[in-house]
Ligand SMILES: NC(=O)C1=CN([C@@H]2O[C@H](COP(=O)(O)OP(=O)(O)OC[C@H]3O[C@@H](n4cnc5c(N)ncnc54)[C@H](OP(=O)(O)O)[C@@H]3O)[C@@H](O)[C@H]2O)C=CC1
């Protein structure tokens with residue numbers, strides 16, 4: 273089988289267009305627009321690109337974007353004070369603090385300081401707990417939410433009873449992805465660096481999600497014939513003799529596409545959907561804060 277390629281870029285654009293329509297309806301009927309604050313500490317060049325893309329796409333959807341770029345020397349106390357200010361600011365409906373943070377800052381403390389109602393990353397314990405308890409109002413982390421949206425397109429009849437294997441158990445991708453798949457009634461296995469015989473486990477997967485951070489680790493013969501493969505990995509690899517680094521996923525794409533029914537590419541798969549879901553969470557959070565009904569499907 274030769275896989276169909278899941279076009280995350282197109283899906284993200286379609287979602288952003290729906291968001292823009294909802295934002296202009298809210299503006300017309302209620303005279304406010306959702307606002308997203310993004311906080312970046314330090315100079316990490318890759319993070320700066322994300323922050324720039326987020327700012328641009330936020331504005332294109334008709335929303336307000338507030339960027340706070342702080343030096344790497346920012347103290348934990350200063351960052352917590354900024355978060356408190358954003359919590360109090362009624363024009364800010366969503367707050368994202370870009371991770372990772374410098375070592376001298378306790379990231380968990382920062383996350384727990386964000387008002388759960390404005391936690392559009394879905395990392396606050398109130399939201400992670402809500403997700404695992406099946407609370408429909410919990411804000412869901414953007415990357416797994418984007419993966420779920422693409423999976424739903426692939427399974428119009430639902431995913432109940434399918435075997436899902438999630439490789440990676442991070443708080444930002446692996447664990448919330450597993451929770452979402454449990455809620456879809458999949459049989460979910462979460463693999464990590466201590467998992468024994470990972471290739472054999474992956475071969476049992478009808479749905480295979482790779483969120484590892486190791487370039488092309490998942491090989492073609494790990495993929496069951498007809499499986500749907502979601503590649504979350506974003507790895508920059510420097511090829512010999514080439515000036516620019518290339519982006520590759522955690523899955524060996526060409527090999528895996530021989531066996532899969534459908535697969536996400538890198539770039540152009542999960543990444544663009546992550547940003548679109550961040551904007552979606554901001555619209556949803558803003559509507560709740562203003563106690564108006566959000567007309568997004
Ligand atoms: N497209 C997007 O929007 C996003 C992409 N990413 C990308 O996704 C990837 C994963 O990110 P993130 O979850 O934050 O990464 P983390 O480094 O936090 O987690 C990686 C996970 O992979 C597991 N792992 C590492 N090596 C192996 C191995 N050899 N075999 C099996 N499991 C292994 C680790 O296991 P253990 O717990 O045992 O150490 C860990 O659970 C990265 O490439 C990142 O850049 C991340 C966020 C968003």
Ligand SMILES: Nc1nc(=O)c2c([nH]1)NC[C@@H]1CN(c3ccc(C(=O)N[C@@H](CCC(=O)O)C(=O)O)cc3)C=[N+]21
Pocket residue numbers: 321322368369370371372393414415506519538539540541542543544546547
């Ligand atoms: N608090 C927090 N929340 C996050 O969601 C978060 C974070 N911190 N830290 C970093 C990771 C990584 N991440 C990506 C988002 C979009 C793309 C993306 O848009 N990728 C494009 C293009 C990438 C490029 O060309 O550089 C693509 O895959 O096509 C990638 C990675 C969000 N993260």
